[in-house]
Amino acid sequence: MIKLFKPFVAAAIVTGLAATSAYAQTRVTYKSAKTTSSYYQMAVQIAEAMKAGSDGDIVVTVEESQGSVQNVMEVKARNGDYVFTTPPVLVSLAQGGKAMFKDKSDPAFDEIRALFPIPSLTMHFVMSDASGVTDFASLEGKTLLLGKGSFGAREGEKYLKLFGLEGKVEIADVELSGAVPALKNGQIDGFVTAGSYPAPNVIEAAASTGVSVLSLNDEQIAASKRARLVIPAGTYAGQDRDIVTTSLPVVAFTTTKMDEATAYALTKTYWEGKADMGAAAPWWNGVDRGLMANITGKIHPGALKYYTEAGFELSDAQK
Structure with a gap:
């Protein structure tokens, strides 16, 4: 079973790399929610799952956020190690320059790609x-x-x-x-x-x-x-x-700046570690393949590779 950090910590930095690892350490920044939110706790759990499932090869730093709109806006300044959570509808609005993203359009928004759903x-x-x-x-x-x-x-x-x-x-x-x-x-x-x-x-x-x-x-x-x-x-x-x-569905996203190998590893490790996360925190048990239908935009090619291998049913719009 995955050992979880205590909830409501100010920041969670998951570290550790096996000395005998044959692979380079992959570092990812995960932007979630306020530290008082259940979604911040989920982020910490995901970080621990990534560490456990990759034998320490994937290191996730969890960052506090003031909200989903901020998470999307930061795409403009972030690199390929950036993962963030938001409802898919906000990604659609950003890409269309609508509502809270009116007059704030940016080409970076068109490069947003989905990784996996989290609890709604x-x-x-x-x-x-x-x-x-x-x-x-x-x-x-x-x-x-x-x-x-x-x-x-x-x-x-x-x-x-x-x-x-x-x-x-x-x-x-x-x-x-x-x-x-x-x-x-x-x-x-x-x-x-x-x-x-x-x-x-x-x-x-x-x-x-x-x-x-x-x-x-x-x-x-x-x-x-x-x-x-x-x-x-x-x-x-x-x-x-x-x-x-x-x-209101919530999904973990990244951008096309992330390489395919990293997106593949994150997605595979997430789904393979979900059962252990669910044993520790029941909200993960509400996540299953059915939630994939809530991803309305494109999925990252690296994640897509995993879903194809695992036999997930995906729409043409997601590919």
């Missing part, structure tokens, strides 16, 4: 058993905590509008960090959170209070314009059936 940002509408809410229609008149400024808060607000609930649900003025205590004392009926599953705050709420995580129907998923994702039954305490929800 997964929407959770978490309702206490006491609220009696089991679907979106019965949310009317209830008190819901959306949080502030996060992807989950913005997405939750969007869904309330899409599903005809705007102005019909009371929004609690409580930070997301206080969601579980607020649910326990009846201050709120539910909360919205987005992150890799199983989500720690949902685990805590399910174990201590008893909750239902709402499922979306096909029409609601289509309206959200997000990827469909199924949280398997038994993921949370008291959950006896699958939860159908939405997600």
Whole structure:
């Protein structure tokens, strides 16, 4: 089993090269997220997996990031050792010079290539058993905590509008960090959170209070314009059936500046080490070959070589 670093460290530098190694050491910089984010913890786990799976030949330095947009923007100044995480939609926007990338176009964006998917940002509408809410229609008149400024808060607000609930649900003025205590004392009926599953705050709420995580129907998923994702039954305490929800895919990318051998080694080592990562951190168990469909752009030729050898099904647009 892969031994993981302690979470929430300020920086994680994975080092070590076997003295008897016959290969040159490959150094990679992995730009992830804020140190307080689960995605930073994932980056540390990936770094450890690369070290273990390559016998120390791949050395990954994890860098803190202020967000996915910054990760994409830094492509302009980085070299071939740069790996970063972001939702594929941001890569598409950057390459098209749209939204937050308007008037910031750069030829470097066209050289971005995918390596492998990591756990998606997964929407959770978490309702206490006491609220009696089991679907979106019965949310009317209830008190819901959306949080502030996060992807989950913005997405939750969007869904309330899409599903005809705007102005019909009371929004609690409580930070997301206080969601579980607020649910326990009846201050709120539910909360919205987005992150890799199983989500720690949902685990805590399910174990201590008893909750239902709402499922979306096909029409609601289509309206959200997000990827469909199924949280398997038994993921949370008291959950006896699958939860159908939405997600924002997240992928590890690099650029064409990275050589094929490095991209191949990173991708192969990632997939071969994923089972061990999943044994230590359950969010990795939600990553499988099905998530490859969420890669909407081109895959790096080195990674493509691995996927071809391993028998992955890929679209023409990804090749």
